[in-house]
Amino acid sequence: MSAMIESLQDNFSRQPEAPGGEFVHQVRAQAMKEFLDIGLPGPRDEYWKYTRLRIIEKRLFGLPEENAVAGSEIGIENLDAIRIVFVDGLYAPALSDESVFAENGIRLLADALHDDPGLANGLLPPPDPATHQFAALNRAFLGQGVVIDLAAGQELGRPLYLLFYSQNTGRDTASHPRILIRAGTDSKASVIEHYDGAPGNAGLCNALTEIDLARGAQLTHYRIQTESETAFHLGSLFAHQAEGSRLVSHNLSLGGRLARTNMQFELLGRGAELVLNGLYLASGKQHIDNHTLVNHRKPGASSFQDYRGIIDDQARAVFCGKAVVHRDAQQSVATQSNRNLLLSEGAEIDTQPVLEIYADDVQCSHGATIGRLDADALFYLSARGVPEDEARGLLTFAFAEDVVLRLENQTLRNALSKHLIGRLPDLENADELVAR
Amino acid sequence: MSKQNQELDNFIGGQYKHGFVTDIQSDTIPPGLDESVVRVISKKKQEPQFMLDWRLRAFAHWQTMPIPAWAHVHYPPIDFQEISYFSAPKSADDAPRSLDEVDPKLLETYEKLGIPLHERARLAGVAVDAVFDSVSVATTFKAKLAEAGVIFCPFSEAVREHPELLEQYLGSVVPYTDNFYACLNSAVFSDGSFVFIPKGVRCPMELSTYFRINEAKTGQFERTLIIAEEGSHVSYLEGCTAPMRDENQLHAAVVELIALDDAQIKYATVQNWYPGDENGVGGIFNFVTKRGDCRGHRSRISWTQVETGSAITWKYPSCILRGDNSVGEFYSVAVTNNFQQADTGTKMIHIGKNTRSTIISKGISAGRASTVYRGLVKVLPGATGARNFTQCDSLLMGDRCAAHTFPYMEVKEPDAQIEHEATTSKISEDELFYCRQRGIEEEDAINMIVNGFCKEVFKELPMEFAVEAQNLLAVSLEGAIG
Numbered sequence: 009m010s011a012m013i014e015s016l017q018d019n020f021s022r023q024p025e026a027p028g029g030e031f032v033h034q035v036r037a038q039a040m041k042e043f044l045d046i047g048l049p050g051p052r053d054e055y056w057k058y059t060r061l062r063i064i065e066k067r068l069f070g071l072p073e074e075n076a077v078a079g080s081e082i083g084i085e086n087l088d089a090i091r092i093v094f095v096d097g098l099y100a101p102a103l104s105d106e107s108v109f110a111e112n113g114i115r116l117l118a119d120a121l122h123d124d125p126g127l128a129n130g131l132l133p134p135p136d137p138a139t140h141q142f143a144a145l146n147r148a149f150l151g152q153g154v155v156i157d158l159a160a161g162q163e164l165g166r167p168l169y170l171l172f173y174s175q176n177t178g179r180d181t182a183s184h185p186r187i188l189i190r191a192g193t194d195s196k197a198s199v200i201e202h203y204d205g206a207p208g209n210a211g212l213c214n215a216l217t218e219i220d221l222a223r224g225a226q227l228t229h230y231r232i233q234t235e236s237e238t239a240f241h242l243g244s245l246f247a248h249q250a251e252g253s254r255l256v257s258h259n260l261s262l263g264g265r266l267a268r269t270n271m272q273f274e275l276l277g278r279g280a281e282l283v284l285n286g287l288y289l290a291s292g293k294q295h296i297d298n299h300t301l302v303n304h305r306k307p308g309a310s311s312f313q314d315y316r317g318i319i320d321d322q323a324r325a326v327f328c329g330k331a332v333v334h335r336d337a338q339q340s341v342a343t344q345s346n347r348n349l350l351l352s353e354g355a356e357i358d359t360q361p362v363l364e365i366y367a368d369d370v371q372c373s374h375g376a377t378i379g380r381l382d383a384d385a386l387f388y389l390s391a392r393g394v395p396e397d398e399a400r401g402l403l404t405f406a407f408a409e410d411v412v413l414r415l416e417n418q419t420l421r422n423a424l425s426k427h428l429i430g431r432l433p434d435l436e437n438a439d440e441l442v443a444r
Numbered sequence: 445m446s447k448q449n450q451e452l453d454n455f456i457g458g459q460y461k462h463g464f465v466t467d468i469q470s471d472t473i474p475p476g477l478d479e480s481v482v483r484v485i486s487k488k489k490q491e492p493q494f495m496l497d498w499r500l501r502a503f504a505h506w507q508t509m510p511i512p513a514w515a516h517v518h519y520p521p522i523d524f525q526e527i528s529y530f531s532a533p534k535s536a537d538d539a540p541r542s543l544d545e546v547d548p549k550l551l552e553t554y555e556k557l558g559i560p561l562h563e564r565a566r567l568a569g570v571a572v573d574a575v576f577d578s579v580s581v582a583t584t585f586k587a588k589l590a591e592a593g594v595i596f597c598p599f600s601e602a603v604r605e606h607p608e609l610l611e612q613y614l615g616s617v618v619p620y621t622d623n624f625y626a627c628l629n630s631a632v633f634s635d636g637s638f639v640f641i642p643k644g645v646r647c648p649m650e651l652s653t654y655f656r657i658n659e660a661k662t663g664q665f666e667r668t669l670i671i672a673e674e675g676s677h678v679s680y681l682e683g684c685t686a687p688m689r690d691e692n693q694l695h696a697a698v699v700e701l702i703a704l705d706d707a708q709i710k711y712a713t714v715q716n717w718y719p720g721d722e723n724g725v726g727g728i729f730n731f732v733t734k735r736g737d738c739r740g741h742r743s744r745i746s747w748t749q750v751e752t753g754s755a756i757t758w759k760y761p762s763c764i765l766r767g768d769n770s771v772g773e774f775y776s777v778a779v780t781n782n783f784q785q786a787d788t789g790t791k792m793i794h795i796g797k798n799t800r801s802t803i804i805s806k807g808i809s810a811g812r813a814s815t816v817y818r819g820l821v822k823v824l825p826g827a828t829g830a831r832n833f834t835q836c837d838s839l840l841m842g843d844r845c846a847a848h849t850f851p852y853m854e855v856k857e858p859d860a861q862i863e864h865e866a867t868t869s870k871i872s873e874d875e876l877f878y879c880r881q882r883g884i885e886e887e888d889a890i891n892m893i894v895n896g897f898c899k900e901v902f903k904e905l906p907m908e909f910a911v912e913a914q915n916l917l918a919v920s921l922e923g924a925i926g
Contacts, residue, residue, distance in 0.1 A: 054514070058854075338843070350858035353825065361864065363849040368840035368870045378855045378862035 010048065010065040017044070019071045019182060020148060027151055028121035028128060035128040039147035046141040055139050058326040058358040059268055059297045064240050069182035069212050072096035082173050083202060084423045089169035090114070096175055096211070097152050097183020103171075112164060117153035117186055127155065131188050131220045132246050140270070142242045146184045146216040153186035158195035158225070167198040167228075167417060174205035174213060174239060182212040189218065191225035191253075198228040200420065203243070205235040205263070212240040219247035221255060223277070228256045228416060234427060235263035237292055243269040251277025251306075258415055259315075260424065261288040261296050262431070268297040275302065275309035275340075286315035287411040289431060290323035290355075297326035302342065304333040310341040316411050318404060320351040320433065330362040331372060338367050344374035349381070349407055351433070381407075401434030408432070475528045479503060482631050485530050489600045489635075492607050502620035502630035509624045515787040516816045516848060517756050519729065522694060529632045529665070592648050594678075595640035599667050602638035609640060613671055617700040617737045617764070625696040626733040633667040633698065641676035641707070650906055652681040666697040672707035674740065681906060683714040695754075697732045705740030705767065710748070712905050714913055717753035724783025724812075727755025734761035738770035741796070746773040748904045750913045751786060760818065762791035765799035765827075772801040775901040779917065780813030780845075789819035789836075789850075794860065798829035805836040806898050809845035818850040823860040830860040838868040839897055891917070 020040050026032035048065060049056035073096070080103055083093065090112065093103035099116055109115075120127055128150055137144045154170055172185055189199060203213055213235065221227060235241055241264040249255055261267055273282050282302060290296040302311045311331060319325045331342040348357045361374040381403045389399035405428060412424045429435045473484060482503045486496040511521075589596050595606065603610055620630035641647055672678055695717070701709050711734075720727025730753075736745035747761035763772030774790040792801035807815035817836040838847035849866045871893055879889035895902070895914060902910050 336843070348855075350855060350860070352858055354856075355858060356854070356856045358852070358854045360850070360852050361866070362851070363866060363868055364846070365838070365840065365848065365868045366846045368843050368845065370840075370868060370870075372868040373866060374849070375865040376851070376853060376862070377864070378853060378860065380858055380861070 012065050012067050012069065013044070013047065015068040015070070016145070016182065019069070022071060023149060024151065026121075027118040028125035031125040032121055032128040032150060036148050036150055039144045039150075042137040042144040043141050043148055046137050046144070048141070055299075058324075059266070059295065061266075063266060064212065067180060067210075067212070067240070069180050072098050072181045072183060073177070073179075074098070077175075083169070083171040083204060084420065087167075087169055087200075087417075087419045089167040089200065091169045091171065092116075092154055093171045093173065094152060094183070094185060095173050096177075096181050097172070097185055097213070099152060109168075113157040113159060113162065114168065115155045115157070117155055117188070118151055120155040120188075121151075127188065131190055131218045132248055135244075135246060135272070140244065142214050143216055143244050143246075146186060146214050146244070149182075149184035150186060152183070153188070155188045156190065156197070156199065158191045158197055160192040160194060160222070162192065162195045162197075164197035167200055169200045169202065171202045171204065172213060172215065174209045174211050174235060176206040176208040176236070180209075180211045182214065185213070185215045187215070187217040189227065189229075190220045191222060191227055193222045194224040195222070196226045198230075198417070200230040200232065200417070202230075203233040203235055203241060203263075205239050207236050208238060209236045210238040210240070210265070212242070214242045215244070217243075217245040219245070219255065221247070221249045221253035223250045224252045225250070226254045229258070230415070230417075230420065231257070231259045231269070232420075232424070233261050233263055233267060233269070235267070237263065237294060238265050239263065240265060241267040241269075243267075245269070245271040247272070248274045248276055249280040249282065249309075252279040253277070254281045254283075256283045257285065259284070259286040259298065260411070261286070261298055262427065264294065264296065266295045268299070270299045270301075272301045273303065273311070275304050275306065275311065277306050278308035280306075280309040282309075282311040284311070284313040284315070285411055285414050286313075287408055288315070288317045288325050288327070289408065289428070290317070290325045291320040291431060292323060293321070294323040295325075296323070299328045300330065302331045304331070304337040304340040304342060307336065307338045307340065309337070311343070313342075313344040314411070315346045316407065317346075317348045317357060318351065318408055318432070319348065319355040319357050322354040324356040324358075326358045328360040328362065329374070330360075330364065331374070332364040333367050333370050333372060335366040338369040340367065340370045340372070342370070342372045346374075346376040347407075348376075348378045349404065350378065351380075351404065397434045401432060404432050405429065405435055472528050473530045476525050477527070477529060477632070481529050485632055485634065488530065489603065491600075491603050494607065494611055495603050498615065498620070499631050502627055503632075505621055506624070506627040506631055509627055512624050515758050516814070516818075516850075517758060517785040517787050519756055519785075522729070524628070527694060530634060588648060592645055593642040594645060594647055595638065596651055597638055599633070599636040599638050599669070602669075606638070606640070609671065610669075613669060613700070613702055615700075617702060617735050618698050618733050623733060625731040626698050629665045629667060629696050629698045629733070633665040636667040636669075636697070638668070639670040639678060639680065641672045641678045643673040644675045645673075646676065647678040650679045650681055652683070664693075664695050664697070666695075668697070668699040669702075670700070670709055670711070671702045672704065672709050672743075674704045675706040677708045679710040679712070679906060681712050683716070694729045695731070697734075699732070699734040699761075701736035701745055703736065703738050703740060703743035703745050703770075706742045707740060708744045708746075709736060710746045710906075711736070711761070712748040714750045714905075714916065715753050715757070716916060718755075719753050719784050720755040720782065722782050724755070727784070728753065730754035730757045730759065732759035734759060735764065736762065736772070737764045738767050738772060738796075738799075740770070741767040742769045743767050744771040744773075746775075746904070747790065748775045748901065749777070749788075750901070750905070750916065751776070751778040751788060752916050754786075755784060757784075757786040757788055760789050760791055762793070763801065764793045764795065765801065765830075766795045767799075768796040769798045770796055771799070773904075774801075774803045774805070775904040776805045777808070777898045777901045777913070777917075778806070778815050779808045780810070780815050782811045782813060784811075784813040786814070787816040787818055789817045791820040792822070792832060794821075794823040794827040794830040794832070794857075797827060798831075799827060800831045801833075803832070803834040803836070804900050805834075806901055807836070807838040807847055808841065808894065808897070809838065809847050810841040812844045814846040814848070816848045816850060817866070820852040820854070821862055821864070822853075823855045823857045823862070825856045827857045828859040830857060832860075832862045832864075834862075834864040836866045837897070838866075839894070840868065840870045
């Protein structure tokens, strides 16, 4: 048994008592058993073909300390949003807008489990542990997180900003936050999940989000992962969409030594619409893996997917985007685009755009490209006196910014543009690009 | 039932036109597989020691291999002890020198198939090395080829007469350890074709082989090896039909191509083996390993395939682009109907500098069939200037069929450009309406649209095959959909 699993087992036996009593305790124990039965993905596991967990296996992760401390300057500044902060996986009341969220149908998971232990089973049928052992692991440590219940017709006036911050205390900890979003008929909301950490943090964040959209519900969901370059991130997102609902998912995987995100979407009604907008940026020795799966289970739903990646230095990125149109899901529209920029020797990209189609009256397409910057565009800039380095920097930034510009929230856009400028090469004098 | 479904059923009901069995006594060894069978095959072929040793090593390795299950196909487990591993027409003992010596019954079979061997050979200028079950029975135009220095002969003959070439090249592209079925083939391969084009020679004619599976319960394990030396050029055609059978027959061939500096190999296949009846009973299992090695600089290997037959097709003609500036191409049309399943595609491995590859794959599914495109484009570090373009389109006919695309792209070189695009759709109402409005019968319109869909691939086929392929498609799509 690997050191990591041993430390997780030890955490499991020492973790605080389950909120919601015996029932939740049972759910946790069952989930831990499922996780241990499956174990870590092996070398022949197709779902983990390009992502080996060897570098995590030998790590030891402890339980987070009770008295979490962190400055108030963490997270994205000046964001006009309802703010809930978790430090090292534990709720930090001093940093959160406690007074505001209760009345909006927003509860802490611990409180919600007290009222309704049944929530421990999640909103959606649990995913198959054979491929989603980390979802089971998340359930085994259930206790921290947020539950959002939107009543029919409810509109959340301000976005909800969930910050999961990992400190650098010299002790590596594992956190397992859970976010449950249940949006009633024709409700509307915007939720920002932000996973961030102090430089040097080498903990594990195993987050899981479940989204259940009723008829006509609209959700804009941001998943922004900017953890330290030494941290480990395993994230999952599962969403069910009823007819006429619309989900816009912005997924920005920018941080982590090793980061893997699994996202699965079930389109369960006519007119359901899904927009996936993604960006991954891997530099140094980062390994960033994004898996998306879209299941068209009922006729007349659409999904539009656009993921872009930039890979620099010795980094490696993996993208697997799969669209499945099930039998009788006629009039489905599924498009997918994945574009990648390799910036240096030693960088690697592995991409798999997959289509599985079992119905005939469909429009499905995917496209993927891997390459370097357009020589014509470089020449255009050079011909106008822009030095080559700068031209490269500008074009690389523009490639990534296309994704960022699709974010609806301006404060987020600016913050992420700044992040990109800080990360991408040859952008020393580019700050004015953001001031728009 | 709607009109569309009726017509679809007509289409599905189209009978296989090449189903008959020639009644010839065969020298068949009893079913089963162990080391002694491998020795018997080798002995019957009067093979040199190195060949037997190689077969035995392969057999030993095969016994350690698990049966692969990753393909997107479903079939009952194969009992490898139920298969007879050698079958030769009786007349093979006194090897025929010319067509006159060939068993007239065999010639009759070819007549029925529409392959008048001598006529075809004379008219089309094609040298035909026809394989009937396991032993080649007729080889034509040998003299003309010999004049050019080209060696084109049955594999077993090459083993005896050119052992030095075999020892050098056999298994150098597809080693026996490669995969389960290639390994099995290496142990028990029966016969096949061997082609050697010497330095600077442009092969004076197109080479062609017809593979047939005739004896019941006889798996065929063909092995083809084509070597093109520096600056040479060869175009090779392969086509096949098989008689109607109720029991699934296994076909596990291996094809190895080697292109040295500036050499070009064009390999075209029309595969029309028995696909099973409308209930999915019978049909050939076609599990093939085909791989080309662009070993030399500026070499070029091109695969073209039209796959309309077999119950299950499982093959990925691939190119290893080792030499600088080498080029790999893959053009494929796969048509499946009834319960047919095809899991096919290619691998392009870019190793040399400025290597280029093109992949054009067209899949057509009808009835309850499924076609899969599965492809890998891999660019290794140092393969600067590598370029790939991939396009795979699927056409669906009927609401019970399926089409899948599983591309893999692994790139470790920043100076590479990879493009992949894929679409899946049915024949558009607009296109059909356009044709119908201009007085074109629905069936003709569909044929026209489907032919247009496949045009990019057909134009890569040699003339004779392009015609044959279009006819094949027209037959397959008789009374297709509306």
